[in-house]
Structure formats: C-alpha cells, structure tokens
Amino acid sequence: MSSDGPSKVAIIGGGVIGGGWAARFLLNGFDVSVFDPDPEAERKIGEVIANARRSLPALYDKPLPVEGALTFCDTLEEAVCEAIWVQESVPERLALKHETHAAISAAAGKGAIIGSSTSGFKPSELNEKGARAIVAHPFNPVYLLPLVELVGDKATCEKAAEILRSIGMYPLTVKKEIDAHIADRLLEAIWRESLWLVKDGVATTEDIDEAIRMGFGLRFAQMGLFETYRIAGGEAGMKHFMAQFGPALSWPWTKLMDVPEFNDELVGLIAGQSDAQSGAKSIRELERERDDNLVGILRALKVSDNASGKVVSAHEADLVVSGERDGLPVTLNRQVPSSWTDYNGHMNETFFLEAGSKATDGFMALIGADAAYIASGLSYFTVESHVRYLNEVHEGDRLTATSQLLSGQGKKMHLFHRLFRGDGELAATVETLLLHTDLKARRTCVPEGEVAEKLAEFERIHSGFDADGAGRFVGERPGSR
Ligand SMILES: NC(=O)C1=CN([C@@H]2O[C@H](COP(=O)(O)OP(=O)(O)OC[C@H]3O[C@@H](n4cnc5c(N)ncnc54)[C@H](O)[C@@H]3O)[C@@H](O)[C@H]2O)C=CC1
C-alpha cells in the first residue's frame, strides 16, 4: 500500500488461481481490478473471496488491513491501467499466454511487475515474442498457501518478493529456469505414479489419498523431504539413509520414466473413482473443508514456529492492533476462527480466556513489558482470572478487547478486559490479576523504570472510568450490590 491509499493490482484471468490471487491481494488491503471474459467470472470470484474471508483472517491474532476495492473491467487495458502488479492467470496454453502478455506489456506502466501463474512455462518461453513477464507461480488456495515460485529477471523478482512478503506469502526464487519450476516437477512425479497405480488396479484414488494423508503427507507440511529422510537415517543421518535406500533407485520402485497413455479410458477410470470418493460434496464444500484444515495446520506450525508457521508469524508482526474504544486502549482485534467454535455452534468458553490472555499481552506491550522486556528476564505471571460470559460469539465475528488497569501498585497488575463483538455487543469480561516476576529467580518482584511509570500513568487515567462487573464473585446475581 502506498501513502496515497491502496495500491492497485490487476488480475487477468479470474478462474481458480486468478480468484485466489484476487482474494489474497484484496484481503491485504490492495485494490484489485479483474479482467476475465467469462460472464460467470464475477460470481465465481465472489465465491472464492467469500471462502477466503472466512479462512485467511483466522490465521492471525491481529486484524488484516482494511479490505481493498474489487472492480470488474470490460477490457484488459482498463484493468491494467495504473496497476503496480499485473498477474496473468489465463489457461495453460502458450499461444494464449503470448497473446495475453503482448496486450499486458503494451498497456502496463513501465514499473509494473508482470507475473504469470504458469505451472510449467519458462520465462524465456513466455517472453519469446517480446513480453517482460516473470513467473510468479502460486499454489492453490492462493489466499492461504504462502509459496510463490519466482523465476526470471533478478531485479523484478526481488521487487516482487518484497510485495509478496507484505501480503504474507513466501517467495522462493528458482535458481535457473526449468519446465514446471520446482514443486510441480515433484507433484508431477507423484501424479504420474498414482495414475499408473490406478490404471494397473493396484489402488483406487481413495487408497492413494489415504496413503498420502495417513502417512508422509502429514510429515511434509513441517519438514519437507530432505530433513524427514535425514531423520529416517537414524543417528547416522543422511549418509546412512542413502546407503540403505540408494540401491532402490535401480530397483523397479518407479515407473516414472514411462507415462500411462492419456485417453478417454484413463480419464473415465480416474474421474469415476474420484466421483465415487468425493462426489457427494460440492467443490465449494470441499474447499471449505480444505481451508479449515489448512488454517489448523498453519496455526499449529505458527505455535511451534516451524516451516510455513514462520511466514504467518512474520506477517502477523507487521499487522497492527491500535486505537481506543470508550477511552480505553484496544488490546485485541481479530476474527473468530472456526477452530474456536464448538458443538454448541458458538465460541467455546476456553477461547474467551485465550482472548483475555492476548489482551493482557497487548496491554503488557503498551506498558513496555514487551518481547524484549521478557527476553531481559522480567515478565508477568497470571495468578487469578474471572471470566463472565455475557453474549454468544460466532465463527467469523470480529472480536475486539479493551483493557482497563484497575490497579498497578507494587508487584500487582489488575486488569479488566471487555470483549466486544463486531456488532458492538459486550460478549464477555475477563478480570485478571498478574504479578510481576523475575524469570530467572522465579520469584515476584516490583517493576521499575518505564514499566512502573506507564503503569502509574494508566492507573491515573483509568481510575476515572467505571468498571461495572469487576470484582464480582462467581455466582453473584447481577445488580445485587
Ligand atoms: N489450478 C491450479 O491448481 C493451478 C493453476 N496454475 C496456473 O494458473 C493459470 C490459470 O489456471 P486456473 O486458474 O486453474 O484455470 P481456470 O480455467 O480456472 O481459469 C482460467 C480463467 O482465465 C479466463 N480466461 C480465458 N481466456 C482469457 C483471456 N484471454 N483473458 C482473460 N481471461 C481469460 C477464463 O475465463 C478462466 O476464468 C494456468 O497457467 C495454470 O497453470 C497455477 C497454480 C495452480
């Protein structure tokens, strides 16, 4: 985003991938203009964006920027005009890519990044008729998966990488151009071998999916291939692994050098089994199932600070929670993820406390008891909390917390958090008492310096506000005092 307002991105081709790019940019505050001659494009992109809205914000414990504006254009030229990034996602046919890139190059501004989502074409092929595109190959769903393979002009790839990081993605620059880049070459190997296994009657499409998701698929999200196999070599590591399994390279473990004949019979066999396996659910339902699982996995990796979880954390660090409500600081602002809801169809009790705990973290940052302070060996420990559940909260609701300091005397920090729903209703209060603690000695101690000063300042300001609902005992009737 520029200081003059949101920057504009153009999406040329708004199918599965173009729609995903549109959602990723839009939800990160960019204005997005789409050109796609399909009369159904607006409906389809609308459905993809709806799925993105319920999943992408759920990755973060902070709010994403204000959403940009989405415009559908009648011409490619109109979409591209003044865009800082033009992303082509038309079908994978080289002649169509040439035609489209000729039009984009003619219409785009000189400084605009022109990216192609191509799964397999090299930049030298895309540009053989004079265009200036780089490959920016994403993964489906583009709004959730961080990886984008960048191939082509170094300076353009560097500029593109910076923008991709700002929208929570992970740019991987491919060292030399090659057909199908990196990941699709790996996927193609699994895909071809799987087609053989179904064609030869060894396994059904469902058996193959179970073989992936019950086993090595689980490993791949967190350690990839080489780190996983290093561990599989036992204490002797990769050398031992290679000594043991190296000979398999010349055993008949693979048919990769051969491809099954691509004909109607093969398509019928695979599509028929796939329909039997998953046809009871619509594609949009399957997408939502996939997205919920991906959010869960990405959030788990965020907690363990591993793999793609690090990308989510890095993006989250750039997001800001700020502002005031009723004169009190806003210390939490986030969307309620589906993983916070339960069998009663609303936010589970546990997560009100989690939200209160995050609001405490937010308040600690405000008084200078932030990550650097904690790393210096001082922190706060919670010793008591009281949650009042006042109104239901549902998946997708915007949850905001304000924090009021009731007392900051000595070692004590007594906070009263109010949790509000997006419609402004008070959903809960979390009253919590914390003690300032020396992390090395594991003993309480009195805070000094900036933290003590800020506590005194907040206490002075916040004492002027009422704290209706604070100090109640469990089971106390409303209005009984
Ligand atoms: N589907 C996937 O899993 C992935 C696909 N890709 C790549 O993304 C690109 C697009 O693939 P999908 O989105 O899957 O295809 P798609 O068929 O879902 O969408 C293509 C869209 O382009 C539109 N289109 C056709 N001609 C056009 C033109 N002249 N100008 C503007 N729009 C036009 C179509 O109406 C359609 O909406 C391909 O290069 C593909 O290799 C990349 C990553 C993953």
Ligand SMILES: C[N+](C)(C)CC(=O)CC(=O)[O-]
């Ligand atoms: C099947 N595919 C080649 C279009 C896959 C990709 O390009 C990436 C993905 O999302 O799997």
